[in-house]
Amino acid sequence: MDVRNLDAKLPTDSILTKRKICCTMFVVLGLLTFYACYVGVAVELPPAPAEIDQNKTEVNTLNKASIHRNRTIVLIVAYMRTGSTLTGSLFREYSSAFYVFEPLHMLQQAFSRPADDKVTLKYVNGTTRNYLVSERSEVFLDEINSWLNCKIESLSIQTLTCRHHRVFTKVMMAFFYCSQGHFSASISHVDANLERCLRTAISFCKEAQLLAFKFIRLSMEEASKLLPLYPNMKIIHLVRDPRGIIQSKLKIKAVTTKTFKKDVVTYCSRIEKDLKVSKEIPQKHPKRLKILRYEDLAEKPLETAETLFKFLGLTFEKHLQDFIFQQTHASHKSCKYCTQRKNSSKTSNKWRSHIDHNMAIFIYDTCRTSNVILGYLPLESAQALRNLTIPSRRLVHEV
Template sequence: MLHYRRPLPLVVGLFLVGLLWLCGNKVYSILNHQAASGVVILTYMRSGSTFAGSLFETSPDVFYEFESLKGIYDSENQEMNFLEKPTRLKRNYISEVSNIISSKLECRLTDLDIASLTQYHLKRSRDTKPYFDCIKPHRTNATKVEIYRCLHLFQKPCSASKVRVVKEIRLPMEAMDTILRASQSVKMIHLLRDPRAAIRSQMMYGNSPTTIVYPYAKKTCKDVLKDIKIREQLEKKYPGRIMVAFYEDLAKEPLRVTKEMYAFAGLRFTAEVEKYVKSITSGEINTSCLLCIYKSDSVYESQKWRKGINYYTAILIDSLCGEVYEKLGYLPLKTEKQLRDTNQSLRKATNHSRISVLSKQ
């Protein structure tokens, strides 16, 4: 009689190994989450966000992700497929992106949907690129097995970091209430830019749905104004956890502003960080690359739009964005000379011209 070895011990062994990995990963994630903090850079297309994000990315204490909502934003599929959760229909956008951002900031990667784990912008960050390169051959139709095989390249640096930073141009301010409420260790930086500069750049180099300035500028400033009003309420609800930053300040005084952002995030501003900031803003690296973060003169780059924008386009934007200007301190134009003279500031000389942490006393 032939005797067959029972496969049960092997099955039990594999089950126990998987259980230990899962439990160990969960415990490590919980312990690490208690020690780590998160920062959301909420901003808009062509508003200096890639530049600002790179200033955080250079810190060895930071895990940085570039626009993690690209996957769900682009997906036309009404079903959401997850790595470990059952497939389900999409809920409203605010709810979904709140969950994605919170999961990213807490390194709960197995809670994420497949689109978020395979989205194209994962290649844009030093910290997520090794993972992206691992799944790249299968990215457009990656199986769960293929994602699991590479996931440690994402999970390990995320869990080991002291501060997790995500920069987002597709995140509505409404979602930040849920995100800030979910964790006391999460903060937000609201990064803004002169609407005339941002709108011109978006229409020239972004993915503007129209080439007509009026409807695009009207909708853009309406959306920004809505975000500002919601943020003002959040500042009262979450004192000390929200920073307002301006791209123009960051370009003009990059060392000072970077120090303030680092202090806000609880990061060390080291000699290496200082060297990096100088290298990308003061001419040590010279490039004409349009979308690169490296600029030979950051002040010139931030003001260059004033030489190229049509004067009548600029005053049209003024007429559509008046409430945003009032909130942020930007000045409407009176003459074309005022526009072209970059020695004249287009913002009021008030507290708005400096990054401030707004908190309730």
């Protein structure tokens, strides 16, 4: 999508068995890969973080980022129910990738439930850090920098033990199982077994030609602060018709009829702010941002994926093409949080057959600014909403 035109548009202000077998094979393959490096790679583990004052709240962010010039870095900045899991999986499957799914998940939870306006994070060397809730953004960027520099031993224990590692990643899935039983509330040092687990994950990270991270808890403003530090970093800003997002959230009860209006206003405000930043990035950092509409990926998965890899300067490998076809033309539909779909194109428009017409109007009007920018159309009548031959978006030019 051409972000160069945003300036004029923005206001200034048994199937079950098969599934189990596939999941088991995936876990086993990950563990075998991890074991191969575990016994064959000797990597010096960087020193653990120095002792930290338990009352310290200052955050030293963005001043020690090293530049990996021989690798590609991609951040996928998305929103819940925008197809971000599918998009992230494209890069997870790349032949030399270190991919992390939702690196900020546990941090977001910690900062959402503070005790006395303070958040305590623990680290593998037994130390703790106390942060103010107002330091959330700095802490987020600090941990992202640790990921980007393969300083996995510097991440908080909350992040290292995130349950998402065991499902949606490869290297960190293996780390998750390798490190089982080595983390505890009273951890005071890195034991030999945990050290080996860390070494192997760090080795994979350092050797990867692609570092990819998928976020739904990172703003474009936060992501943009990393671009000057990493000249080889690019950002994919993943968006979707807000009516599809909200209907999907209603289906899984992430939005309720009671919270509906508040949730819509919150989302529309967030994406409008993000698009303002997306407008500015190409001016400061040309060819380093791509706005991707979920509908384009769902309706033309191979063509759109090839465009994404070209944007990143990566080879669109044959096994990736096979993977994408399998995910978007599966023999059965997978779970509500999974990526396999019988017909991804049909899935992307399914909301039109289920959403309440009055709700659809409220969502569109509330998000009107971003909808105009992204090309989403109003579908003002109930007949137009249900008639899938009437497009819900206009064509926009690619970057």
